[in-house]
Amino acid sequence: MADFASCLSLGMEPAGFxxxxxxxxxxxxxxxxxxxxxFGGMGGWTxxxxxxxxxxxxxxxxxxxxxxHRTYGFNAEQAxxxxxxxxxxxxxxxxMVEEAAEAGAHxxxxxxxxxxxxxxxxxxxxxxxxxxxxxxxxxxxxxxxHDAPVRATTDQAAGGGVCPGVxxxxxxxxxxxxxxxxxxxxxxxxxxxxxxxCRAGSPxxxxxxxxxxxxxxxxxxxxxxxxxxxxxxxLHGATFEQFEHEVGEGDMAIQCLVKGTRVRxxxxxxxxxxxxxxxxxx
Amino acid sequence: MTEMQQAMAALQGTGTTxxxxxxxxxxxxxxxILLLHSMGWEPVDLVFGVSWWSIPWGVWQWQTGEIAEAxxxxxxxxxxxxxxxxxxxARTGGSGVVGxxxxxxxxxxxxxxxxxxxxxxxxxxxxPSFEFISDLSxxxxxxxxxxxxxxxxxxxxxxxxxxxxxSARQWAAQKGQNVELPNLTExxxxxxxxxxxxxxxxxxxxxxEGVVDVKLxxxxxxxxxxxxxxxxxxxxxxxRDGAHRxxxxxxxxxxxxRVRQFDVKKLRSGGN
Numbered sequence: 001m002a003d004f005a006s007c008l009s010l011g012m013e014p015a016g017f018x019x020x021x022x023x024x025x026x027x028x029x030x031x032x033x034x035x036x037x038x039f040g041g042m043g044g045w046t047x048x049x050x051x052x053x054x055x056x057x058x059x060x061x062x063x064x065x066x067x068x069h070r071t072y073g074f075n076a077e078q079a080x081x082x083x084x085x086x087x088x089x090x091x092x093x094x095x096m097v098e099e100a101a102e103a104g105a106h107x108x109x110x111x112x113x114x115x116x117x118x119x120x121x122x123x124x125x126x127x128x129x130x131x132x133x134x135x136x137x138x139x140x141x142x143x144x145x146h147d148a149p150v151r152a153t154t155d156q157a158a159g160g161g162v163c164p165g166v167x168x169x170x171x172x173x174x175x176x177x178x179x180x181x182x183x184x185x186x187x188x189x190x191x192x193x194x195x196x197x198c199r200a201g202s203p204x205x206x207x208x209x210x211x212x213x214x215x216x217x218x219x220x221x222x223x224x225x226x227x228x229x230x231x232x233x234x235l236h237g238a239t240f241e242q243f244e245h246e247v248g249e250g251d252m253a254i255q256c257l258v259k260g261t262r263v264r265x266x267x268x269x270x271x272x273x274x275x276x277x278x279x280x281x282x
Numbered sequence: 283m284t285e286m287q288q289a290m291a292a293l294q295g296t297g298t299t300x301x302x303x304x305x306x307x308x309x310x311x312x313x314x315i316l317l318l319h320s321m322g323w324e325p326v327d328l329v330f331g332v333s334w335w336s337i338p339w340g341v342w343q344w345q346t347g348e349i350a351e352a353x354x355x356x357x358x359x360x361x362x363x364x365x366x367x368x369x370x371x372a373r374t375g376g377s378g379v380v381g382x383x384x385x386x387x388x389x390x391x392x393x394x395x396x397x398x399x400x401x402x403x404x405x406x407x408x409x410p411s412f413e414f415i416s417d418l419s420x421x422x423x424x425x426x427x428x429x430x431x432x433x434x435x436x437x438x439x440x441x442x443x444x445x446x447x448x449s450a451r452q453w454a455a456q457k458g459q460n461v462e463l464p465n466l467t468e469x470x471x472x473x474x475x476x477x478x479x480x481x482x483x484x485x486x487x488x489x490x491e492g493v494v495d496v497k498l499x500x501x502x503x504x505x506x507x508x509x510x511x512x513x514x515x516x517x518x519x520x521x522r523d524g525a526h527r528x529x530x531x532x533x534x535x536x537x538x539x540r541v542r543q544f545d546v547k548k549l550r551s552g553g554n
Contacts (some may be wrong), residue, residue, distance in 0.1 A: 236311070
């Protein structure tokens with residue numbers, strides 16, 4: 001209710017509950033490295049290196065023992081999988097936006113998105129939903145998300161928490177920026193760190209530079225992918241989700257997903273008064 | 283032109299936008315960003331520090347008491363991750379990091395630690411010097427500084443203790459009884475003493491006068507019930523202005539509480 005009331009007080013009204021879906025299939029690692037040299041093949045491991053793609057490899061500290069032994073570890077970004085993921089999410093997103101446009105909306109708020117596997121790890125469903133809103137006191141202005149009569153009305157604000165922060169208390173950032181822009185799923189990284197192979201041998205606790213760099217690289221790449229998308233805009237309220245799983249032969253894949261709200265500043269900050277500290281009596 | 287129209291025009295690329303260089307990224311809410319601006323600070327970038335340390339094979343199985351290798355690995359990982367976070371904050375032009383989220387994972391042969399937060403700086407400060415790392419939210423950071431205190435860094439301590447097995451005689455005597463298991467209680471206390479002491483030492487090393495917002499993680503490790511872990515992490519703080527300044531909060535009553543529901547069927551059955 002608070003979201004609904006805040007929307008109205010801002011001059012916006014709900015235009016419909018909109019959704020977008022996409023089901024994608026991909027094969028995680030099939031043939032990717034094997035065709036390129038293969039684990040344990042005569043040529044040793046072949047590290048995938050695309051243009052601008054992150055890849056690092058480590059040489060065996062024992063010197064030359066064998067072709068396979070020589071390159072005993074590498075981290076590599078799975079750009080092809082990032083692309084597939086972005087495609088799936090993008091399809092669902094575009095379908096939701098189209099639905100909002102049909103409803104004559106100016107924007108979509110309270111967006112909730114999700115991805116889950118349907119069968120094993122091969123098929124993934126992307127779904128995105130939110131509440132389409134439109135300016136209640138004027139005709140829709142040209143914008144990608146609008147230009148049709150209202151089809152349905154709903155008071156659902158999925159995700160919540162967006163409108164109350166906008167309700168006139170802090171107009172300096174520009175309420176429309178937050179209402180009309182959308183969460184961006186931006187970065188995704190897959191890397192491979194063979195945990196097996198020879199070690200230099202150390203009796204005590206030691207740093208693991210390969211794992212450290214692998215895990216750090218996933219986050220950094222995700223953030224940089226975001227940067228490429230937002231340009232001079234900002235991304236706030238970002239959340240990180242990092243998943244790791246073993247993919248066989250001691251390899252580990254790390255997947256990092258960053259999402260947030262893209263915000264565009266349309267005017268300078270007005271001077272803000274000190275906030276009053278309050279104690280909530282509930 | 284109203285602000286709403288200005289915003290719409292900016293989104294469509296037909297309006298004017300303040301000159302900005304690189305966009306900022308943050309995990310702060312809009313309210314937190316405005317709060318920071320109200321005290322002259324702004325977010326700069328998301329920053330991370332990640333560290334993995336290996337633990338030798340077998341240390342959990344063949345000894346009792348504190349597992350020094352694991353405690354050392356935690357301390358090493360914390361130092362390394364904090365150092366990386368600090369480097370990245372300085373590189374992005376921040377002078378501190380707020381809202382640091384701490385991810386700790388302890389497995390049988392490694393400990394990995396992830397720190398992520400938002401680098402912040404004073405508005406317009408083009409050459410800031412590094413000042414602090416804090417796991418306080420932006421709200422708490424503002425409150426802390428208004429009270430005259432300043433964050434210094436993350437103070438952390440951890441200990442991992444393997445409890446000794448009970449003897450066969452003890453096991454047989456206690457079987458079927460409700461009794462305390464002193465081996466596990468003592469292991470937990472030992473871990474707690476060591477971890478808290480290390481966290482305090484860490485704070486003292488930063489010339490802190492206290493550690494606030496301490497988060498504890500304690501209890502058995504998932505894969506071995508005899509291993510007791512105790513991890514304490516908080517923000518070391520320093521009284522900057524000589525004396526604490528009292529903050530006088532206003533009392534508010536929320537009007538959007540969840541309405542209490544009752545079960546009609548219970549009324550019909552006499553409340554049973």
